[in-house]
Amino acid sequence: VRRATPDALLETGETSLRAEQRIEALGSVLSSVASFVILVVAGLMILGELGINLAPLLAGAGIVGIALGFGAQSLVKDFLSGIFILVEDQFGVGDIVDLDQTTAGTVEAVSLRTTRLRSVDGTVWHVPNGDIRRVGNMSQLWSRALLDIEVAYGTDLDHAKAVIERVAG
Secondary structure, eight states: OTTTSOGGGSOOSOOOHHHHHHHHHHHHHHHHHHHHHHHHHHHHHHHHHTTOOHHHHHHHHHHHHHHHHHHTHHHHHHHHHHHHHHHHTOOOTTOEEESSSSOEEEEEEEOSSEEEEEOTTSOEEEEEGGGOOOOEESSTTOOOOOOOOOOOTTOOHHHHHHHHHHHHO
């Protein structure tokens, strides 16, 4: 089966820069979450050992957590969407994407909260990841070059096409 598989589908053993960036971003998020959980659990254990009743503290923290959850819904949605964008490799820096009918361009930066695009006319778009409903990635594992080649009016077009194909091939 391995001999019949095209070379493009086999693993090369090389890690791309894009994969390294995704790994670094996700590793940072997981490290931060793990550190926070460990600190909270350790803090609660220390308070329990000091004889402090944790029930009212946990109840108050639960109420504060609910209030923050309602207040920060869009922020949480942006972060979760950013994690899924990285995990699913929907797009990365340098890709040309279309996020809706009016927002399209080259991805300049992807963070957990926002994506920054630069459109062809130079406009920089800052799009919250939670607002991205669909993504058209026009450069992932595929590309096209569009060249404007000027020729004189009297040029034989068949000859010009043959020269262009020979040079490009």
